[in-house]
Amino acid sequence: MIDLRSDTVTKPTAAMREAMARAEVGDDVYEEDPTVNALQEYAAALLGKEAALFVPSGTMANLIAFLIQARPGDTVILAEESHPFHYEAANLSRVGGLMPWPVPDAFGKLTPDAVEKRIVQIDDPHFSHTAVVSIENTTNRGGGACYDVEEVRALGALAREHGIKLHCDGARLFNACAATGASAADYAQHCDTICFCLSKGLGAPAGSILAGTRSAMRAALQCRKMLGGGMRQIGILAAAGLHALQHHLPDLAEDHRRAREFRAALEANGGAFVMPSPTNILYLRHPSPFALVGALAQRGVFTLPHEADSIRAVFHRDIDDTMLGEALDHFKAAYAETMP
Ligand SMILES: Cc1ncc(COP(=O)(O)O)c(C=O)c1O
Incomplete structure (x- = not known):
């Protein structure tokens, strides 16, 4: 069987299973799992962010990023071809009371011009205000297209200029790094929150990382619990993620x-x-x-x-x-x- 449906079908290697079996564990809802804590610190350093949070999936990472940076009734601008717009079961509206505003993209990528046209900040009761712009790097429905760091910098500057947040759905962030030569931190520095999946091309069985400021990640921790994503002795999974980051990137x-x-x-x-x-x-x-x-x-x-x-x-x-x-x-x- 040659399975080309997705990079999510990758299976843990023998060495990864070995690392999982050896993992020290604790209750992660009490923040006492040493392997989860090690993964979060390692990932935060890799991204150059203050803090990171291990979450069950990319879908939850995106949703948490939206929930902590927008209030019900706000708008999230994203690409027409983006994953959250197509494949996350309408969770922005169902769970967050948020309005997704899809804008035209090129292979899933947004430009500052296209985004700026859709930013709404008018003090008028008719309108929903823009709270977050979400980009995807690499793009799933856009054929794995990746942003240059300069393009993300321009979007980050636009978001800051308008006092809104930039989130990066970097489910395949390290694929973008491999293609462009940029580091994960090069991209992350321009984003308020950024996430990546351990369970896709990196080969771990489950899990994603969401990163941002320390205070954003405290809010994210509460949000993860609220969504039912607080798990217990998941050092076993975190060990797989750490192993992937330390051995599989090349x-x-x-x-x-x-x-x-x-x-x-x-x-x-x-x-x-x-x-x-x-x-x-x-x-x-x-x-x-x-x-x-x-x-x-x-x-x-x-x-x-x-x-x-x-x-x-x-x-x-x-x-x-x-x-x-x-x-x-x-x-x-x-x-x-x-x-x-
Ligand atoms: C671009 C992108 N974002 C988010 C996700 C969601 O990740 P998960 O399947 O872990 O929820 C995927 C999954 O394929 C994806 O391709």
Whole structure:
């Protein structure tokens, strides 16, 4: 089985399981789990932020960032193609009483111009006020596009100018770092809050990190409890996250290399892609996405249909060069079989 549906399918390695088994644990709701505390300190340092909080998922990290930086009735500006707008079960409105305001983007990326047009701060009872701008780095539905640090700096400056907050959904932040050469702290310095997932390309079984100021993370801690995300002896999971941060970051560039080779080989074979793919996420154009996904699945290659015109393939650490070669053979055959 070659599973290209997502980088979330990565499984813990033997060394990661070993680190999990050895982890010292305590009750994290009492803030007494030494491994969780170590992970949070390590992640905060990596991001150059005062504090970090280990949370169960990227979805919860984003939601907490919105809840602590906006009040019910406020607006959160985000990209039309953003993950919170498409895939987080309308939690901004259902849980936060917040209005998501999607703005046009380029491959999931926002520009200061597009954002500024939508910032509302008028003292008039008709209006919901903008509290937060949320960016995604890398973009999921935007083909893994990444921001340059300068672009994030400009958005951070715009947010500050208007007295609003900039949140970065960096579910795949380290993929952006691998692609641009910037450090996580280079990006984070321009954001009030930033999160990343340990459970995607980094290969941990669960968990995300949210970071910001110490006082923001105190508010986040209460919010996590309110959402039911306070867990107990989760040093076992934190150990996996620490192991991933200490050992797996360099491997992301290899995922990107395989994604490039995959794309080049399919393009040479007549395949067309919907958008650029600078990191590990590719959208291959096909008139009958379900037919292609089905034909690939018959051959043991798993992908996801995307919209009416493409399928998604994501490269990750559980796909090696041999599997890449096999996947390419299956793609070429399935493509030929399903093209009208
Ligand atoms: C860009 C982005 N943000 C947030 C999430 C949510 O992460 P989780 O699945 O851990 O809730 C994902 C998950 O795929 C994502 O791709």
